[in-house]
Amino acid sequence: MPIELRLLVYSTALLLVLVLIQAVAGMRAKGAMVMADSRDGLSPPEGFHARALRVVDNHREGLTLFAPLILVASATGTLGATTALGAQLFFYSRLAHAVIYLLGVPKVRPLFWAIGLVGTIMVLAAVLGLA
DSSP: OOHHHHHHHHHHHHHHHHHHHHHHHHHHHHOHHHHHSOOTTOOOOOHHHHHHHHHHHHHHHHHHHHHHHHHHHHHHTOOSHHHHHHHHHHHHHHHHHHHHHHHTOOSSHHHHHHHHHHHHHHHHHHHTTOO
């Protein structure tokens, strides 16, 4: 399997792990029975639970841009050095971004978000024949 597809699978697995983390955080913050109910009138999440929800949303957003580009690159035979580097930048920066986000480390998180975006743009450029 090409590295780009492997990193897409890893990125999807990361989303799954983040969803599980936020689900557990929700149950710990609100209680399992409350989270199993209709959630009507649920108070807004706070602290770690809120960060976990935001990191899931953020990673899902990034993956929504990255995944189709990797699949198109694979289907059209445009995988190469640029897409491999782009996929590596995306995955490893998103992993670091998730850890930093969950830990609540300020100020450096946007840097890792930007590196992931650069990786996505690299794959886009390759698919469009610009790289």
